[in-house]
Amino acid sequence: xxxxxxxxxxxxxxxxxxxxxxxxxxxxxxxxxxxxxxxxxxxxxxxxxxxxxxxxxxxxxxxxxxxxxxxxxxxxxxxxxxxxxxxxxxxxxxxxxxxxxxxxxxxxxxxxxxxxxxxxxxxxxxxxxxxxxxxxxxxxxxxxxxxxxxxxxxxxxxxxxxxxxxxxxxxxxxxxxxxxxxx
Amino acid sequence: xxxxxxxxxxxxxxxxxxxxxxxxxxxxxxxxxxxxxxxxxxxxxxxxxxxxxxxxxxxxxxxxxxxxxxxxxxxxxxxxxxxxxxxxxxxxxxxxxxxxxxxxxxxxxxxxxxxxxxxxxxxxxxxxxxxxxxxxxxxxxxxxxxxxxxxxxxxxxxxxxxxxxxxxxxxxxxxxxxxxxxxxxxxxxxxxxxxxxxxxxxxxxxxxxxxxxxxxxxxxxxxxxxxxxxxxxxxxxxxxxxxxxxxxxxxxxxxxxxxxxxxxxxxxxxxxxxxxxxxxxxxxxxxxxxxxxxxxxxxxxxxxxxxxxxxxxxxxxxxxxxxxxxxxxxxxxxxxxxxxxxxxxxxxxxxxxxxxxxxxxxxxxxxxxxxxxxxxxxxxxxxxxxxxxxxxxx
Numbered sequence: 087x088x089x090x091x092x093x094x095x096x097x098x099x100x101x102x103x104x105x106x107x108x109x110x111x112x113x114x115x116x117x118x119x120x121x122x123x124x125x126x127x128x129x130x131x132x133x134x135x136x137x138x139x140x141x142x143x144x145x146x147x148x149x150x151x152x153x154x155x156x157x158x159x160x161x162x163x164x165x166x167x168x169x170x171x172x173x174x175x176x177x178x179x180x181x182x183x184x185x186x187x188x189x190x191x192x193x194x195x196x197x198x199x200x201x202x203x204x205x206x207x208x209x210x211x212x213x214x215x216x217x218x219x220x221x222x223x224x225x226x227x228x229x230x231x232x233x234x235x236x237x238x239x240x241x242x243x244x245x246x247x248x249x250x251x252x253x254x255x256x257x258x259x260x261x262x263x264x265x266x267x268x269x
Numbered sequence: 270x271x272x273x274x275x276x277x278x279x280x281x282x283x284x285x286x287x288x289x290x291x292x293x294x295x296x297x298x299x300x301x302x303x304x305x306x307x308x309x310x311x312x313x314x315x316x317x318x319x320x321x322x323x324x325x326x327x328x329x330x331x332x333x334x335x336x337x338x339x340x341x342x343x344x345x346x347x348x349x350x351x352x353x354x355x356x357x358x359x360x361x362x363x364x365x366x367x368x369x370x371x372x373x374x375x376x377x378x379x380x381x382x383x384x385x386x387x388x389x390x391x392x393x394x395x396x397x398x399x400x401x402x403x404x405x406x407x408x409x410x411x412x413x414x415x416x417x418x419x420x421x422x423x424x425x426x427x428x429x430x431x432x433x434x435x436x437x438x439x440x441x442x443x444x445x446x447x448x449x450x451x452x453x454x455x456x457x458x459x460x461x462x463x464x465x466x467x468x469x470x471x472x473x474x475x476x477x478x479x480x481x482x483x484x485x486x487x488x489x490x491x492x493x494x495x496x497x498x499x500x501x502x503x504x505x506x507x508x509x510x511x512x513x514x515x516x517x518x519x520x521x522x523x524x525x526x527x528x529x530x531x532x533x534x535x536x537x538x539x540x541x542x543x544x545x546x547x548x549x550x551x552x553x554x555x556x557x558x559x560x561x562x563x564x565x566x567x568x569x570x571x572x573x574x575x576x577x578x579x580x581x582x583x584x585x586x587x588x589x590x591x592x593x594x595x596x597x598x599x600x601x602x603x604x605x606x607x608x609x610x611x612x613x614x615x616x617x618x619x620x621x622x623x624x625x626x627x628x629x630x631x632x633x634x635x636x637x638x639x640x641x642x643x644x645x646x647x648x649x650x651x652x653x654x655x656x657x658x659x660x661x662x663x
Contacts, residue, residue, distance in 0.1 A: 105275070105443050112273035112445060121442040123627075127298075127384055143406070143445065145541030147438050148629040 088230065089150045090137040093169045094159035096128060099217040100135035102243065103157065107221055110231045110239040111139045119144040132163055155228055157220055158182060159203075164190070180223050180263075182216045199227045199263055206258045211251035218252040222259025226267070233260050271447050276407040276439040277302030279446045280346075280372055280432075283414040285316045286454040287370075290341035293321035293332035297351035298384050299436040300374035304346055326351040330358035337367040338475055340466030342418065345369070348436060349376035349390045356394060362429045363398030364487060365476045368421030368461075369429040370414060371399075375537065375588075376436040377624040385625020386436040388537060388588040392565070392597050398491045400430040400498060401566040402519075403536040408446050410434040412515060413563075415449075415458055419505050422461050426494055426501065433565075435538040437625070449513055457512050495567035502564060520569035522561040523576050525551060529558035531640050532577060534602055535586040536562050539621070539628050543586075546633040557637055562598070570605045577602075578611040584640045585618040596620050596647060617645035626651055 090107065094100035101122045108120035118139040125131045136150045152172040156179040163169055164181075168190075173179060176195040182203040189198050201223040203216025210219075218240055225231045233256070240252050274282070281303050284292070292311070294304035310316035321332045326347050333343040347355060352373055362369055373391045377383040391401055402417060404410035410432065417430035434440060465473060479487055502519035510516045522540075525547050526532055533543050540561040550557045560576050562569070577583055587596030594600065599618030606612035619636050622628040632650050639645060 101441075105273075108443055109273050117445050118273065119442060119444045121438065124384070124437075145406075146545045146630065147435075147442075147538045147542045148632075149627050151629070 087138065087140040087144070088155070089153045090139075090155045090157065091150045091153040092135040092137075092157045092159065093163050094133060094135065095163070096124065096126075096131050096133045098159045099215055100133060100159060103159070103217040103221060104135035104137050106218070106236070106239045106243050107137050107224070107231075108139070109242055110221075110235040111137070113235050113238055114231070116141060117143045123149055132167070153177060155224065155230070156180070157224060159216065159220065178228050180220060180227055182220050197227070199223060199266065201259055201262050203255075203259060206262070207251075207255050210254040210258065211248070216255075218255040219259030219262075222256035222261075223263045225256075226260045226263035233257070236260075270450075271445055273443060274407070274446050274448070275302065275441065275443045276410060276434065277374075277441065278306050279407050279411050279448065280414065280434070280440075281306035281310070282448055283411040284344050284372075285310055286449065286451055287344070287414060287418050287458060288316075288342065289318050289344040291319050291321065291333060291336035291343045292345065293323055293329045293336070293343070294345050294347070295323050295326045295329045295351065297326070297348050299376060299386075299440045300346040300348045300372060302440065303372060303374070307344075326354040327358060330355040330362065333369050333371075334358055334362050334365070334367060337362075337369050338365065338467045340461070340463050340468070342422075342461040343369050344371070346372035346374065348374040349378050349384075352390045352394065353378065356397075359394055359399065360397050361476065363491065366427040367429060368418070368427055370417045370421055371429065371431050372414070373431050373433045374436040374440045375433050383624040384436075386438055386588075387623045387625065388433070388435070389590070389623075391431055391433045392589040394431075395566055395597065398428060399566060400428055400495075400564070402430065402432050402564055403562065404432065404434045404439060405538055405540045405561060407434075407439055407442060407444050408515070409517065410439055411446055411448070412509065412513065412517065415454055415513075416502075416505055416509055416517075416519070418461075419458050419509075420498065420502060422463070423501060423505075424464075425497055427463075428491065428494055428498075433537065438538045447515070453512050457509060498567050499564075499569055499571070518563065520562075520564045520572045521576060522563065523558070524561065525558035526560055526576055526580065527558075528556055529580055530556040531582045531584065531637055532558045532560055532580045533584045533586055533633065533636060534560045534562065534573075534577075534598065536565060536598065537588065539586065539588065542628055542630060543633050546630050546637070549630070550634075550637065555637075565598075568601055570601075573602065573605050574609065577605075577613060578609070580613050582615045582640050583613040583617070584636050585616065586636065587618060587620050588622050590620055590623070590647075615640065615642060615644045617648065619645070619648050619650050621650045
């Protein structure tokens with residue numbers, strides 16, 4: 087079983103992110119359970135979305151406290167709140183940020199990646215919606231999902247121009263991390 | 270066909286497959302997605318039904334009461350305050366023996382305002398005469414809608430059914446669901462056809478006055494029908510299995526109960542979490558189990574007795590309260606064993622997960638741990654003591 091926790095503000099597309107991730111796992115024949123947890127249930131309020139995935143149907147309905155992977159959609163959420171709480175010993179975090187300069191120290195086996203997802207989205211979609219770039223980065227950083235599975239999931243979720251932009255976004259997010267890993 | 274689909278959208282799809290003639294609703298979180306989707310289906314010509322937008326839940330319930338009275342399969346959905354606003358009509362629908370199916374996306378009730386999940390809403394309407402079926406996962410929520418219409422419209426039953434699914438956890442959760450085909454649903458659920466309906470060529474009156482000479486018999490008749498439902502439901506789920514290939518008991522589900530020393534009784538999505546904990550504790554040699562109640566109304570007392578009569582310790586998990594008394598499910602489980610020779614030595618009751626407080630594996634383990642020789646009453650799990658310190662005296 088793998089557990090992913092997404093930190094975002096309401097309106098930033100955390101549920102869309104969770105559903106695209108879940109769908110990509112679903113295409114692999116896995117059994118994902120993607121679900122949100124609303125905070126103040128207002129635009130801009132901190133909220134979480136989660137993906138729990140296994141090779142058989144997921145029965146556990148609680149939120150995720152010890153994630154394998156973290157996706158942080160908005161780096162300002164890390165001010166005054168420990169988004170890294172419970173991250174597994176060998177966990178991986180992907181942050182929508184220009185650099186990892188302001189990140190908290192993590193243990194030796196944990197990895198943190200920063201991807202300028204909003205900048206990528208401004209170029210590819212024309213709006214600062216970094217979700218798909220972030221998931222692209224997730225695929226590259228974790229090796230959990232092939233880029234093709236992700237692109238297929240994006241095709242299912244979007245159509246027309248939005249689809250094209252998001253596919254490009256995901257590819258660039260993926261490549262950004264791949265280059266870092268090569269480097 | 271297997272789909273990765275949100276609970277609310279899956280339920281909307283299931284309702285569409287049931288071909289209702291009238292859908293009326295006033296949106297309330299967290300069931301909004303269900304009726305939004307149904308409204309889209311009607312607008313797009315994918316569902317040949319009349320979608321009636323109304324100004325309140327009281328009106329939504331009244332519209333489906335009226336449409337169902339004309340012999341038209343009808344549907345509505347609500348939650349929490351919306352269900353309470355419907356309450357007067359909810360009792361009327363049962364009293365008039367109208368086989369409406371309603372989804373209740375289970376949610377806490379005000380005050381304080383809280384949109385999150387617990388089961389206080391539908392459980393508070395347990396005495397209305399409606400059948401109440403609780404879903405553990407999205408697949409079961411979908412399937413229960415077909416079973417609900419089949420049961421409700423059976424000529425020997427003619428009572429409304431509420432399909433209860435945990436708000437957010439199931440309504441906003443996305444998981445793999447095997448969506449049946451229209452052919453399968455048509456085979457299972459024939460066109461609705463009733464003898465008693467409002468029809469200008471054959472006029473009858475419905476919902477009339479019944480004074481002291483008649484009223485009691487109408488309540489007795491519903492009570493008798495609930496007994497019939499206990500017999501019919503397992504047959505309907507067996508028929509369901511033949512067509513859809515998925516097996517449900519319809520009344521209760523025993524999970525590792527046979528040799529168990531400690532069993533938790535629960536309703537709804539938390540049963541999944543309890544099953545996880547049961548497997549974990551079993552792997553460490555602990556004899557624990559779960560009794561899931563699917564049919565809360567009618568209350569399957571006989572099935573519960575048979576399942577639990579040899580279990581030494583039982584913990585009842587309530588996601589609702591009856592303030593000033595025992596939590597609702599627990600008092601009924603205790604009632605099952607009154608004056609019985611075979612019974613658990615201990616029936617403790619726990620209140621868990623009110624207003625969306627997360628129920629973790631640790632919450633369930635804590636219940637198993639606290640389930641000892643000492644019987645506990647209304648033991649609240651995961652309370653925050655620091656929040657209880659403030660008092661009026663400050």
